[in-house]
Structures are given as C-alpha cells and as structure tokens.
Amino acid sequence: MSIKDKAASGSERLQGRIRIPTPLRYLINSCLIAGLWFALSGMAAGGIINNYWKGILITVGINIILATSLNISVGYLGQLPLGHAGFMAVGAYASAIYMKSTPAAALIKAGDRGAVLPYLITAVLISAAVAGLFGLLIGIPALRLKGDYLAIITLGFGEIIRVTITNIDSVLGFKFTYGAAGLARIPKFTTLGNCFALVVISLTLIHMLMKSRFGRAILAVRDNEIAAESVGVDTTYYKTLAFVFSAMLAGVAGCLYAGYLGSLYPSTFKFMKSIEILVMVVLGGMGSMLGSVVSATVLTVLPEMLRAFSDYRMVAYSLLLVVMMIFRPTGLMGSYDFSMSRLLEKLLNAVFRRGAAADGEAYTEEGGR
Amino acid sequence: MNLSTLLAQIINGLQTGSIYALVALGYSMVYGIILLLNFAHGDIIMVGAYVVYYSITRFAFHPLLAVLLAVAASVALGVTVEKVAYTPLRSAPRLSLLITAIGVSFLLENGAQMIFGADTKSMDPIVPGSVAIGSVTISYAAIITIAVSVISMFILTRLVNSTKMGKAMRAVSEDMGAAQLMGISLNKTISFTFAVGSALAGIGSVLYLCAYPQASPTMGSMLGIKAFIAAVLGGIGSIPGAMLGGFIIGLLESLISAVHLSMWKDAVVFVVLIVVLLLKPTGILGHKVQEKV
Amino acid sequence: MADRQHGKLYPLPSQNMVLERDLGKMPVLECRRLGINFGGLAAVSEFDLGIGPTEITGLIGPNGAGKTTVFNLLTKVYEPTTGSILLNGKDTAKMSTIELNKAGIARTFQNIRLFKNMSVEDNVKVAMDHSIHCGLGTALFRLPRYWKEESDAHERAMDLLGIFGLQGMANAKAGSLPYGAQRRLEIVRALATNPSLLLLDEPAAGMNPAETSELMEVISHIRDEFQIAILLIEHDMNLVMGICDGIAVLNFGRIIAKGTPEDIQNNPAVIEAYLGRKKEAKS
Numbered sequence: 001m002s003i004k005d006k007a008a009s010g011s012e013r014l015q016g017r018i019r020i021p022t023p024l025r026y027l028i029n030s031c032l033i034a035g036l037w038f039a040l041s042g043m044a045a046g047g048i049i050n051n052y053w054k055g056i057l058i059t060v061g062i063n064i065i066l067a068t069s070l071n072i073s074v075g076y077l078g079q080l081p082l083g084h085a086g087f088m089a090v091g092a093y094a095s096a097i098y099m100k101s102t103p104a105a106a107l108i109k110a111g112d113r114g115a116v117l118p119y120l121i122t123a124v125l126i127s128a129a130v131a132g133l134f135g136l137l138i139g140i141p142a143l144r145l146k147g148d149y150l151a152i153i154t155l156g157f158g159e160i161i162r163v164t165i166t167n168i169d170s171v172l173g174f175k176f177t178y179g180a181a182g183l184a185r186i187p188k189f190t191t192l193g194n195c196f197a198l199v200v201i202s203l204t205l206i207h208m209l210m211k212s213r214f215g216r217a218i219l220a221v222r223d224n225e226i227a228a229e230s231v232g233v234d235t236t237y238y239k240t241l242a243f244v245f246s247a248m249l250a251g252v253a254g255c256l257y258a259g260y261l262g263s264l265y266p267s268t269f270k271f272m273k274s275i276e277i278l279v280m281v282v283l284g285g286m287g288s289m290l291g292s293v294v295s296a297t298v299l300t301v302l303p304e305m306l307r308a309f310s311d312y313r314m315v316a317y318s319l320l321l322v323v324m325m326i327f328r329p330t331g332l333m334g335s336y337d338f339s340m341s342r343l344l345e346k347l348l349n350a351v352f353r354r355g356a357a358a359d360g361e362a363y364t365e366e367g368g369r
Numbered sequence: 370m371n372l373s374t375l376l377a378q379i380i381n382g383l384q385t386g387s388i389y390a391l392v393a394l395g396y397s398m399v400y401g402i403i404l405l406l407n408f409a410h411g412d413i414i415m416v417g418a419y420v421v422y423y424s425i426t427r428f429a430f431h432p433l434l435a436v437l438l439a440v441a442a443s444v445a446l447g448v449t450v451e452k453v454a455y456t457p458l459r460s461a462p463r464l465s466l467l468i469t470a471i472g473v474s475f476l477l478e479n480g481a482q483m484i485f486g487a488d489t490k491s492m493d494p495i496v497p498g499s500v501a502i503g504s505v506t507i508s509y510a511a512i513i514t515i516a517v518s519v520i521s522m523f524i525l526t527r528l529v530n531s532t533k534m535g536k537a538m539r540a541v542s543e544d545m546g547a548a549q550l551m552g553i554s555l556n557k558t559i560s561f562t563f564a565v566g567s568a569l570a571g572i573g574s575v576l577y578l579c580a581y582p583q584a585s586p587t588m589g590s591m592l593g594i595k596a597f598i599a600a601v602l603g604g605i606g607s608i609p610g611a612m613l614g615g616f617i618i619g620l621l622e623s624l625i626s627a628v629h630l631s632m633w634k635d636a637v638v639f640v641v642l643i644v645v646l647l648l649k650p651t652g653i654l655g656h657k658v659q660e661k662v
Numbered sequence: 663m664a665d666r667q668h669g670k671l672y673p674l675p676s677q678n679m680v681l682e683r684d685l686g687k688m689p690v691l692e693c694r695r696l697g698i699n700f701g702g703l704a705a706v707s708e709f710d711l712g713i714g715p716t717e718i719t720g721l722i723g724p725n726g727a728g729k730t731t732v733f734n735l736l737t738k739v740y741e742p743t744t745g746s747i748l749l750n751g752k753d754t755a756k757m758s759t760i761e762l763n764k765a766g767i768a769r770t771f772q773n774i775r776l777f778k779n780m781s782v783e784d785n786v787k788v789a790m791d792h793s794i795h796c797g798l799g800t801a802l803f804r805l806p807r808y809w810k811e812e813s814d815a816h817e818r819a820m821d822l823l824g825i826f827g828l829q830g831m832a833n834a835k836a837g838s839l840p841y842g843a844q845r846r847l848e849i850v851r852a853l854a855t856n857p858s859l860l861l862l863d864e865p866a867a868g869m870n871p872a873e874t875s876e877l878m879e880v881i882s883h884i885r886d887e888f889q890i891a892i893l894l895i896e897h898d899m900n901l902v903m904g905i906c907d908g909i910a911v912l913n914f915g916r917i918i919a920k921g922t923p924e925d926i927q928n929n930p931a932v933i934e935a936y937l938g939r940k941k942e943a944k945s
C-alpha cells in the first residue's frame with residue numbers, strides 16, 4: 001500500500017465516527033452546570049440544605065479549587081510543590097485586608113448583597129494577583145532546577161510566608177496581620193452562590209488552559225522535558241505559567257476562605273494544610289480534574305460525618321498516601337476525565353455506526369482507565 | 370554583644386551544626402543512591418529520641434544502653450521503611466516515590482502523636498555539667514556532640530572509600546543498571562545505605578537530646594528539613610559537603626539567635642537555601658551530573 | 663516513488679561533497695573543528711562537516727564512535743568544548759536547544775522520546791507551538807482567533823501525519839503505538855517544527871526490511887517535498903548507501919572518511935574501522 005492510499009484510508013476511518021460539534025458540547029456543559037445550580041439553590045431555598053450543610057458545601061467548593069489548582073502543578077506539570085497553603089494564605093490575607101478597608105461589612109449587614117459584588121470581584125482579583133506574584137517570585141528560581149528542589153523550596157516558601165505573617169506586625173509596628181492573635185472581623189462575604197460561581201469559573205479556566213496550545217506544552221514538559229526542548233517548547237516559560245496559574249487559583253480559594261470564616265490565623269496555613277490538599281490530588285488521580293473534584297468533595301464531607309474519628313484523620317491521610325502510591329499510583333480516576341459530550345458521542349456511535357466505530361476502536365479510543 | 374557571648378554562641382552553633390551534619394549525611398547518602406529526598410529521615414530521629422527518653426526515664430537504663438537501643442531502633446525503622454514503602458516503587462516515577470516519602474513521614478509523626486501523645490516530653494539533661502575556659506563556659510554535652518560527630522564522619526568516610534560495601538554503594542549511585550550487571554546486589558546495597566543513614570540519625574537523636582532534653586512528635590520534621598538544606602548547601606552526595614553545610618546552618622542559626630531574631634531563624638535558613646540554589650545549584654562541594662540523552 | 667534527482671557531487675577544498683543543485687548556495691550546516699571532552703576524554707574531536715541545503719548525509723561508524731554525541735552537540739544538549747557550528751551561516755554559540763530548534767534544527771532520538779501520555783495529534787501540535795499564534799487570553803476565553811488557529815493546526819498536523827499514513831491513529835495515545843509507528847511519529851513531530859535541517863538518529867532501528875525500504879522512500883520524499891537537508895545516523899547500510907548523497911564515517915570521535923556512498927564503500931580506512939566487514943547488518 002503506498003503512502004497516499006494509507007492516508008486516504010486513515011481519514012476515512014475518522015469520518016466514520018459521529019462527533020458532537022464543539023459549540024454544542026459547550027451548550028451541553030452549560031446546561032449541566034445551570035441544572036446543578038438550580039438544584040442546589042432550590043434545595044437551599046427550600047430548607048433542605050440547612051446552614052450547617054451550606055457551610056460544608058462552601059468548604060467543599062474551596063477545597064475543590066485548592067485541589068484542582070494543585071493538580072495543575074502536580075498532575076499536569078509533574079512537579080511537587082509543597083507550599084500550596086502558602087499561596088492560599090497570601091490570597092486570604094490580601095483579600096481580607098482589602099475587604100476590611102471597604103464598607104462591605106456594613107453592606108452585608110444591611111442585606112445589600114448586590115452592592116458588595118464590585119468589592120468581591122476586586123477582592124478575588126487582588127488575591128489572585130498577589131498569590132500569582134508570589135508564585136512568579138518563587139517559581140522563576142525554583143523551576144529552573146530539576147528534581148526535588150522545587151518541593152523543598154516551595155516547602156520553605158510556605159514556612160517563610162507563615163513566619164512572616166506571624167511576625168510582620170511586631171517588626172513593622174503596624175496592625176496589619178495581627179500576628180498569631182489572628183485577623184478577625186473580616187466581612188463574611190462568601191456565599192454558596194459566589195462560591196459556586198468561582199468554582200465553575202476556576203474549573204472552566206483550567207479546562208480552557210489545558211485544552212489549548214498552552215496545556216499541550218505543559219503536558220509535553222511533564223512527559224519528556226528533553227524532547228519538549230528539542231521541538232522548541234520553552235520549558236521554563238510553560239512551567240512558570242502553570243505554576244503561577246496554580247498559585248493564583250489557590251489565592252482565590254484563600255479569598256473565599258477568608259470571607260467564609262471571617263477570621264484568619266497563620267497556624268491554619270501550616271505544612272499540614274499543603275499535605276491535605278496533596279492527598280486530595282493524589283487520591284483523585286494526578287492529572288484528572290474530575291478526580292480532584294470528587295476526592296476534594298469526599299475528603300471534606302467524610303470527616304464531617306465521621307467526627308468521632310477525627311483523631312485518626314491525619315494518620316488515615318498519611319497511610320492513604322503511602323498505600324495509594326504503592327498499589328494504585330494513578331489514583332482512583334487515573335488520568336480519566338469525565339466528559340458528558342464524549343459519553344453522548346459514544347452512545348450515538350454505538351447506536352448508529354456500530355461497524356464504523358468498531359473498526360478504528362483500537363487506535364481511536366482515548367487513553368486512561 | 371561581647372566576645373565571650375559570641376564565642377559561646379559559636380560553640381552552640383557548632384553543637385547544633387554537628388547534629389545537622391550527622392542527619393544531613395543520611396539524606397545525602399540516600400539521595401546519592403536512589404535520588405530520593407527521604408522526608409521520613411527526620412522522623413526517624415524523632416523515634417530514636419522517644420526510645421532514649423523512655424529507656425532513661427521509664428526503665429532507668431544506663432545512658433549508653435539507651436544510645437545503643439536508639440541506634441538499633443532507628444536502623445530497624447529505616448530499613449523497614451525502605452523495604453515496605455520504597456522498594457516496591459523502585460521503578461516508579463520519582464514523583465510517586467517522593468509522595469510516598471512524605472506519606473511515611475506524616476505517618477510516623479501522626480503515629481507517634483497517637484502512641485506517645487502530642488505533648489512535649491521533657492527529661493533531665495543526659496550529660497550535665499560544663500567546663501570553663503577563660504570567660505567561656507562549654508557544656509560537656511557540646512564537647513561530646515562535636516567529638517562524636519567528627520568521629521562518626523571519619524568512620525563513614527572510611528566506610529565509603531575503603532570497604533567493599535562502600536565501593537558497591539558508590540557504584541550503585543553512579544549507575545544502578547551497570548552495578549547490577551557487575552554482580553552487585555541492589556537490594557543489599559540500598560538497604561545497607563538506609564541502615565547506615567538511619568544509624569547516623571539514631572546517633573543524631575541522642576545528641577539532639579543532649580542539647581535539648583525533650584521529645585515531641587513533630588521534632589523531626591523541622592530538624593530533618595534543615596539537615597536536608599545543609600546537605601543541599603554543602604552539595605548533595607558529598608560527605609564533606611554535608612559536614613560543611615551542617616556547620617554553616619548551625620552557626621548561622623545561633624548567630625541569628627544571638628542578635629535576638631530567633632523567630633526568623635527558619636525563614637532565614639530557607640532564604641539561604643534559595644540563594645544557594647540560584648547561585649550554585651550543585652551546592653558548595655557538589656559536582657554536576659549530566660543527563661544521558 | 664518520487665523522482666530523486668541527485669545531481670552530480672563536487673568535492674570542495676574542504677573535502678566536503680556538494681550536490682550540483684546545491685552549488686553556490688549557502689550550506690545549511692557547517693561544523694568547524696567541533697569537539698567535546700568528557701572528563702578529559704575526547705568523545706568527539708576535529709569534527710568538520712558541511713551539509714548542503716537539500717542534501718541527505720549519512721553519519722556512520724561503529725558503536726561508541728560518537729555519532730549521537732555529534733547530534734547532542736548540534737542541538738546543544740551538550741555544550742561543545744571546542745569549535746563552532748554555523749546554521750544557515752549564523753554562529754550558534756550562544757543558542758540554547760530551544761533557540762536552535764527555532765533557528766531550524768529538529769531531531770529524533772535513538773531511544774524514542776515521545777510525549778507518551780498525549781495523543782498522536784497532540785504530539786505533532788506541541789511541535790507546532792511557536793507557529794500557532796494565539797495568546798493566553800485568546801485561549802482562555804476562546805476568542806474566534808483561537809478556533810481558527812486550532813483548526814489550522816489540526817489540518818497541518820493531519821497533513822504531516824499523512825506522510826506516514828498515521829492519521830488513523832491521530833487520537834491514540836502515543837505510548838500505545840507499535841514501535842515502528844513511534845519512530846515515524848518522532849520524525850513527523852520533528853518535521854512539524856519547520857526545520858531546515860532534520861537530524862534522524864537511527865530511524866530504521868527495529869524495522870524489518872520491508873518497513874526499512876518504505877522508510878527510505880519516505881525520507882527521500884520528505885527531502886523533495888520540504889526541500890530540507892537531512893543528517894542521519896544509521897547502521898542499516900542498505901538504507902545509508904541507498905539514499906545518502908554524502909557520507910561521513912566516524913571512528914573514536916574523529917571523521918576518518920567523507921565522500922559519496924561509492925567512495926565510502928571502497929575506502930580501506932572505513933573497512934578497517936568495521937573490522938574488515940564491509941557491510942554491518944545491524945538492526
């Protein structure tokens with residue numbers, strides 16, 4: 001068979017499959033998200049979700065952003081940053097200090113949620129920008145190095161941030177972070193609604209990034225750095241990009257956290273917190289966004305329901321890390337990412353084009369478990 | 370600050386520095402052989418410290434027996450961790466191995482917290498007393514610590530450079546596959562490396578208790594991380610490098626404390642690490658390794 | 663099969679051979695006294711080589727002669743100890759691997775280095791990265807330009823995959839491909855960077871004779887179609903003698919012979935280097 005013939009038969013096989021056009025895919029996903037929101041808000045309005053569960057749902061949302069953003073660095077980029085809580089802390093403190101300087105608290109008290117929105121948006125942008133800036137500062141030196149140095153440098157960064165937040169007031173003589181005593185009376189601006197919206201925005205941005213040329217380059221760097229360089233991929237740039245993006249989203253999670261709790265303490269953002277987020281990513285499957293979402297949800301809700309065992313939580317987490325790595329290093333989901341449209345496509349193909357679909361199956365099936 | 374306080378601080382620094390150096394050697398050896406940042410190494414010290422604490426306070430053993438028990442326990446723990454957690458992952462990606470090491474480290478910390486309680490256990494100084502030289506008083510503990518470290522490092526250098534096992538260790542760290550083809554047993558060599566590193570950690574735990582007579586579940590993590598920084602600073606994989614790095618970090622810390630900035634101690638150490646990695650990523654005495662293409 | 667019009671070869675004073683059709687044109691690559699030492703040991707030394715803009719050159723020699731090291735020097739995976747490399751007349755001394763690729767050198771690897779967990783199509787698209795003009799904002803917010811650039815990239819990737827008839831596998835994971843297909847995909851990926859010089863490191867390794875002869879056809883086709891120079895390392899003498907315009911023989915890091923396939927086949931120094939065997943049938 002000549003080259004030309006081969007080419008022809010190859011494209012024929014592709015045409016045999018039914019594909020859902022991309023705009024339609026987006027429409028399907030938007031409908032799903034809207035449906036989920038109506039279900040949630042309906043349940044909240046109807047009192048099925050009480051305030052206690054609302055709080056848990058907001059925590060779930062915050063943890064989803066934390067886990068999926070760390071997944072960018074760990075799963076997609078293949079690095080191991082251990083200072084994710086540091087970025088969260090920076091974002092939390094930045095937005096808290098900003099929000100305290102605005103009339104947001106009075107507006108919330110007056111019940112005028114709409115008027116808070118501009119302040120909220122500014123706070124989110126500030127926390128993302130500040131966390132991103134720190135990500136850039138720490139990423140540029142750390143990402144030039146190979147191996148485990150990134151882990152140790154980011155771990156160090158997390159500690160430096162915590163020490164600084166604890167001690168900066170006494171050095172500068174300001175009332176800025178209020179040190180170990182904690183930053184209190186932050187306007188409680190986080191609601192189930194804006195938390196849901198930010199989760200959706202974060203996940204969408206991650207998806208858009210990863211399914212573009214930027215995402216491809218990031219994955220290429222993970223898979224084979226030398227080969228990536230040999231085809232002209234600027235590895236340092238893409239590593240830094242992924243790292244900064246991940247830091248920015250951690251900052252946004254911090255912003256939501258500050259607005260949810262209303263008070264911040266440096267001890268919250270210990271090394272332990274970074275590890276907790278890492279456990280979520282590892283359990284869900286490094287490189288799977290769905291995995292991170294599911295495991296962030298499970299690992300937030302489960303401890304709430306098993307309060308009696310809270311003493312054993314960290315032991316269980318650490319055991320989980322070791323056992324997962326030894327027996328199922330790909331995580332629960334592997335690198336599989338759920339896609340409603342792909343499921344529909346498969347259904348359509350199965351119903352209408354049985355023969356054609358089966359023909360190319362061995363090669364056209366996407367990877368993952 | 371007068372001269373005698375400065376001298377006292379320097380001796381303090383050398384004391385903690387030699388503990389860092391001993392622990393750094395463990396990191397350096399393990400890193401050199403399987404390229405793993407063994408996060409659990411610091412927590413082995415913690416376990417060793419609890420062994421000493423209970424041997425002396427609960428069972429009233431002679432301190433020397435306590436030392437032997439601590440070293441034995443550390444070696445047993447180090448080798449067990451290697452066999453159970455790291456061996457199955459030898460061909461896995463580096464990232465998995467590193468995550469496992471973090472998991473083991475946390476498991477040891479939280480396990481210790483469950484078994485021994487979260488509180489800090491204080492005991493009487495193991496080696497009390499001090500000697501005055503001029504206006505400077507030096508504790509016996511400091512003298513013993515520095516002496517023991519220097520002797521241990523001397524023995525270790527001999528072990529690596531002049532014994533058959535040492536040759537095997539160097540061969541495996543150079544090229545695992547080739548070493549295996551030459552008939553060197555990987556399992557044996559790697560376990561031996563972990564055993565030696567853990568033994569040093571065991572000695573380190575005793576020396577740590579001489580300096581600060583208290584044990585707590587989290588004592589190992591910061592100590593371990595600083596020792597790792599010392600190893601990186603000196604040049605990972607290099608024995609004299611680990612010693613040098615340990616002394617530098619120890620001295621730096623005590624000098625920072627001397628100017629009353631001790632709460633910034635940890636932060637400064639990390640800043641030093643970042644600066645070193647930027648200027649000379651291979652550390653002071655390390656050499657560059659080229660990746661094969 | 664595409665017409666191969668070799669033209670005549672002319673020896674230059676430097677002993678380099680130049681194709682008639684390349685005469686008077688600037689060589690795509692010129693190595694001058696290139697060398698590298700590893701711990702005092704000269705892995706490659708006094709390496710002089712020029713390659714015309716549409717020439718296929720073979721780099722042969724016994725195992726361990728330093729062939730792959732030459733590739734690593736050309737792509738700056740290793741920094742040369744001595745000598746200089748001119749690419750299209752420009753000195754590459756200050757360039758990194760990435761910049762060299764942008765300047766026109768693309769390569770494949772002896773031990774295949776694909777992006778194993780990515781799809782075949784994405785492997786090719788990664789290599790087209792700097793010719794996809796789509797900024798971060800455009801990508802994140804899916805502006806119209808993104809769609810246009812992506813569909814262009816898709817088409818180009820499919821065209822390139824068509825060279826080896828790999829389009830049917832476009833959605834497969836690169837790591838799941840059979841060995842031969844992985845080698846071909848590496849060539850496609852290198853081509854996607856729009857090189858003026860393509861370096862192939864043992865492209866026929868692990869292929870059977872039928873596959874090898876098909877590969878020969880495709881390599882010539884690539885040269886004719888894209889009008890680029892190709893430097894290849896290969897142990898399969900049928901392939902080397904069959905498609906190369908010029909051949910350089912490396913032994914112990916030094917070039918011991920340069921010339922046309924006929925010259926090389928009759929060169930006593932080459933025969934000696936191969937321990938008296940004229941043809942080494944290594945697969």
